Amino acid sequence: MQQIINFFLRNKVFLLYLFLMFLATVFTIQSHSYHKSRFINSANFLTGGIYNSVNDVQSFFNLRHQNKLLQEENNYLKSILYNSQGELKNAYDSTQILGNYKFTPARIIKNSYALSNNVLTLNKGKKDSIKQDFGVITSKGILGIIDKTSKNYATVLSILNTNIKISAQLKNTNHFGSLIWDTKSPNIVQLTEISKIAPLKKGDTIITSGRSIIFPKGIRIGTIENFKLDDAENFYTINVKLFNDMTNIEHVYIIENRSKEEINSLLNNE
């Protein structure tokens, strides 16, 4: 017994090192797996608060650019609104719209695009009934999926994250595959598992497929930069150039699918 205690006392520094290294490894592995419960995230009141107050100042310098983006989006929406006849009469009265998807505006308070697993922080949280697995988009295209939420803040797994897979398809035909990221460039993501017979052309648009219950169908993602057959020559791997400039985003929209629970319970019953 005495010897065991002596052993621990003699090697206490090394044992403490092993213990701390073990903790760090556990945290790292958790961050590399999708939606594992973890407490090391930036959606807590301290980091969220600091990022929020610093972003309040930083966003001033970007106002002109963000205003222009919002105006472009307004322009696009107005052109749809006034060019469609009749059916959208009540579009300005938001109480009349009781669709399947609920949108919540939010602001990015921490952006990240240089790591291999990028996580963003938003200024909306449980207080605004934001939950895990809600989709996040910008005015130009897709952004990511909500991961952790606290009272006032939420983290987003960006599409620039190796843990995330999003179902996407070609706009012209219904060939679909999954969207992944090879960590090389923040503007290019990869669309894999597109079947060999799909007609591909450079510059074709890629949209979300609506096969997952997170995103509705038809959210724009990007255009085809180039494509090649994989080693087995059965599927295409396509480099997709994103519409979004991932290095400069501020205003985003969170999408809630109202019929998600119904679909989930249906799937679980089978």
Added chain:
Amino acid sequence: MNNIIFSYSIRFIVLVLVQVLILNQINFLGSINPYLYVIFICLFQVNNNRMVFLFLSFLLGLTIDVFSDSGGVHAAASVTIGFIRPVVLKFCFGSVYEHQTIKFKNVDFGAKIFYFIIMVLIHHLILFLFEIFNLSEILLILKKTLFSGIFTILLCVVTSIIFSRKT
């Protein structure tokens, strides 16, 4: 004693804030960032309680991790260089370290740079190994280690020159 604790706390907080609010957003040439907070571990006083020092290194890394949503990669790298620091010190400064009389402001400048280089490169290697977490990408890991390392070492040397008080 209180004075020392106070000054190290201030240094800790300032380094964390500078790291997460400024340096993490540089992204030079796409993804090259300096990790200046390493200087806290490098320039910690030499005659310390090793348990406390190890724990402080871990805490520093973990704080950076919480801010950058990176799991435990900074914590792992920091605690490792905290653990091997005595060996590196002995290797770089030799007899001065043996007598426990080392003061970072009056050691040989060349030896000090050499010491920074070793500490920073080991830190970055472990950092990127854990961040990418895939041994088949070893070339990418080494490339990132080298480029970020150069950036960090430069910044560490400049910072230590600017903030060293001449008596």
